Amino acid sequence: MTERTIQPGKTPGNRVLEIDPLTRVEGHGKVTIHLDADNQVSEARLHIVEFRGFERFIQGRLLWEVPVIVQRLCGICPVSHHLCAAKAMDQIVGVDQLPPTAEKMRRLMHYGQILQSNVLHFFHLASPDLLFGFDAPARQRNIFEVIKKNPELARQGVLMRQFGQEIIEATAGKKIHGTGAIPGGINKALSQETRDALLPRIDTIQAWAEGAVDLIRDYCQAHPEQIAHFANFPSNAMSLLREDGAMELYDGKLYAVDTEGQPIFSAVAPADFNQYLMEEVRSWSYMKFPFIRSLGSEQGWYRVGPLARMNTARFISTPAAQKRLLEYRHLNGGANGETNGKGMQHASLLYHWARMIEVLHCVEQIHRLLEDPDILSGELRAKGERREEGIAIIEAPRGSLFHHYRVDKNDQITYCNLIVSTTHNNSAMNRAVTEVAQRHLSGQKNITEGLLNHIEVAVRAYDPCLSCATHALGQMPLQVAMVDATGKTIQQFTRDSGHA
Amino acid sequence: MSRRIHFTVDGQSVEADDGQSIMEACDAAGIYIPRLCDAEALVPQGSCRVCVVKLNGHTVAACTQPAEDRAHIESDTHEIRSYRRDLVRMLFHEGNHLCPVCEASGQCELQAMAYRLGISQDAPYPYLQPVRPLDASHPDIALDTNRCILCGRCIRASRDVDGKHLFEYVGRGIHKRIGISAATLAETDATIDDYAFSAGVCPVGCIIRKHEGYEVPIDERRFNKQVIGSRIEAKLLDDNEEEA
Numbered sequence A: 001m002t003e004r005t006i007q008p009g010k011t012p013g014n015r016v017l018e019i020d021p022l023t024r025v026e027g028h029g030k031v032t033i034h035l036d037a038d039n040q041v042s043e044a045r046l047h048i049v050e051f052r053g054f055e056r057f058i059q060g061r062l063l064w065e066v067p068v069i070v071q072r073l074c075g076i077c078p079v080s081h082h083l084c085a086a087k088a089m090d091q092i093v094g095v096d097q098l099p100p101t102a103e104k105m106r107r108l109m110h111y112g113q114i115l116q117s118n119v120l121h122f123f124h125l126a127s128p129d130l131l132f133g134f135d136a137p138a139r140q141r142n143i144f145e146v147i148k149k150n151p152e153l154a155r156q157g158v159l160m161r162q163f164g165q166e167i168i169e170a171t172a173g174k175k176i177h178g179t180g181a182i183p184g185g186i187n188k189a190l191s192q193e194t195r196d197a198l199l200p201r202i203d204t205i206q207a208w209a210e211g212a213v214d215l216i217r218d219y220c221q222a223h224p225e226q227i228a229h230f231a232n233f234p235s236n237a238m239s240l241l242r243e244d245g246a247m248e249l250y251d252g253k254l255y256a257v258d259t260e261g262q263p264i265f266s267a268v269a270p271a272d273f274n275q276y277l278m279e280e281v282r283s284w285s286y287m288k289f290p291f292i293r294s295l296g297s298e299q300g301w302y303r304v305g306p307l308a309r310m311n312t313a314r315f316i317s318t319p320a321a322q323k324r325l326l327e328y329r330h331l332n333g334g335a336n337g338e339t340n341g342k343g344m345q346h347a348s349l350l351y352h353w354a355r356m357i358e359v360l361h362c363v364e365q366i367h368r369l370l371e372d373p374d375i376l377s378g379e380l381r382a383k384g385e386r387r388e389e390g391i392a393i394i395e396a397p398r399g400s401l402f403h404h405y406r407v408d409k410n411d412q413i414t415y416c417n418l419i420v421s422t423t424h425n426n427s428a429m430n431r432a433v434t435e436v437a438q439r440h441l442s443g444q445k446n447i448t449e450g451l452l453n454h455i456e457v458a459v460r461a462y463d464p465c466l467s468c469a470t471h472a473l474g475q476m477p478l479q480v481a482m483v484d485a486t487g488k489t490i491q492q493f494t495r496d497s498g499h500a
Numbered sequence B: 001m002s003r004r005i006h007f008t009v010d011g012q013s014v015e016a017d018d019g020q021s022i023m024e025a026c027d028a029a030g031i032y033i034p035r036l037c038d039a040e041a042l043v044p045q046g047s048c049r050v051c052v053v054k055l056n057g058h059t060v061a062a063c064t065q066p067a068e069d070r071a072h073i074e075s076d077t078h079e080i081r082s083y084r085r086d087l088v089r090m091l092f093h094e095g096n097h098l099c100p101v102c103e104a105s106g107q108c109e110l111q112a113m114a115y116r117l118g119i120s121q122d123a124p125y126p127y128l129q130p131v132r133p134l135d136a137s138h139p140d141i142a143l144d145t146n147r148c149i150l151c152g153r154c155i156r157a158s159r160d161v162d163g164k165h166l167f168e169y170v171g172r173g174i175h176k177r178i179g180i181s182a183a184t185l186a187e188t189d190a191t192i193d194d195y196a197f198s199a200g201v202c203p204v205g206c207i208i209r210k211h212e213g214y215e216v217p218i219d220e221r222r223f224n225k226q227v228i229g230s231r232i233e234a235k236l237l238d239d240n241e242e243e244a
């Protein structure tokens, strides 16, 4: 259970609110809400402590160790780091094209990871908010209550996640922190036995994935007001895409579109990302703010992750998910509830719907791969001419993940820079928190738990993995504080970091 | 034909050729005595002390001590197991052993020994946390001496099998280290085909064959398939040999 102690500020009128911690967000952070003299929210900030421990730790290590070591950054999406580092090391060992078996095994691993991560988020983290309402007390908005109220749904969530984890185990050797991907390839093909054990279950998993999409679609359709008014703001979007515009999660070129879906840049090779993106430092935040160079820091911020991927993609390459994409694009999702014509969606809550469409896509992709004979045998590893630099991008569950390394002639790492999805979404999350704070808290005298929970729900939509975004292995507290116009903290809300 | 002798190990009777070490005799009888510095094809040196046993009440190293007729040997007793556990735990504390990210994990004898001996928690010793630079200068081989347990297997392999003397101990006591015959590995005449660099000579992840790390899938790693010593216990004699 979480508890909140409220310490009223001495100066009425000018206040800062702090929420601590955001429950059910991976990792921890801190929010400050800045009020003006009239008790109106002027701005809200999500503070994340950046710790570059990993980049230093990896210096001097051998290049093939990196995909294994880097997984230790994150307990939630280690596979994404594993694969992204392996893709960067492919570059360094001079392999541009993996043997088919290797590429397919890695894709299988990746789809298994997105499946399990998105399902975890949806069923464990998001569904309590959706089933019980944002204003419900924290003791009700948790997975245990979901299980009580809807045991079959909870069971499906558990079994879908388990299926994804079994895929990871079958490809990486372990459910968590495996060693499957190696520079230039993979260390094994799928055994016939494992394939035969997984394949018969795929239809049930797909049916459940369809059911999950129905659930979130019905929710969104039944709550048009909430979708339209809760943290709904237009933004640019960025993701990898296949060159024909299909959504692409494992590999591809980088694309960015504006709020109307018009291209900002297209088909950028991962190695050239520096020419298109920049990172800005702001005095109050340890986490950087990346932006699109051509638009500048004010206009150039963007979103990544499921919502952004639906906005950048022309289509989805698997039929069931494509059908669901069209359905999603028809929602009246404009800021004022009107249809926006181009199918662009900007409401933060639609991340949840997009996430489930991706789950369906992953299930379809897993199905294809399990039926592909290449997955069972073939060349596992390719070799090429050594290079000094490797830059790779992968679409992790939470959005684009960048890994950039330099390696010396002795095979030792000399440079490492990671840009994780939570960092890409930094501006958007701040925007979402500000938006919600302005709409729900401005002018209120009494701050209720439900109101503070709205902020949590907004942040949670982005599924920020704070510990990973900050490259920290430990935890970091998250608080909400209220700051007056002079910068003085006049009220602070602190919740014990107990577990919900 | 040498004389046959008879002795007991933890009450079990063992027959051996006169002059055989306790360890050789036990190996042949399917009794595994834990060891780290000894390996097939190398002269035993009795330095790691993990093979400690009691011969008629006196502690000796089983790899170097000849078996004696009518002797009583204790090996798998509470007291000796606890000595072995302490010795192995100290090795973890002397070096830097981050098994979860180490490429030797699952193939490493130190790790496998810790599992076999049931070592699960930290010992009450300080972690020395040495900071020893990696020598990755050679195109095919690297040395990460943070993981070295000073077993000297590389010394004997290079000297006695390859005839090269690439490795030598340097320093004494707590300062003892493994040294190489030049400032960096690249300046020695080491080649990847030397016996000293073949799999199974270095028991841990100190000698690294470059670009081979993590090539073996987790479920095919040597000690993920079988407990260390189990091949000897199955009377397959050579515990270092991979299964056919």
Ligand code: SF4
Residues within 6 Å of the ligand: B096, B097, B098, B099, B102, B103, B104, B105, B106, B108, B109, B110, B111, B147, B204, B205, B206
């Ligand atoms: S050498 Fe062995 S004990 Fe040391 S870290 Fe590697 S696997 Fe673990």
Ligand code: SF4
Residues within 6 Å of the ligand: B147, B148, B149, B150, B151, B152, B153, B154, B155, B178, B201, B202, B203, B204, B206, B207
């Ligand atoms: S390098 Fe390996 S073989 Fe040589 S002494 Fe150290 S642990 Fe033993």
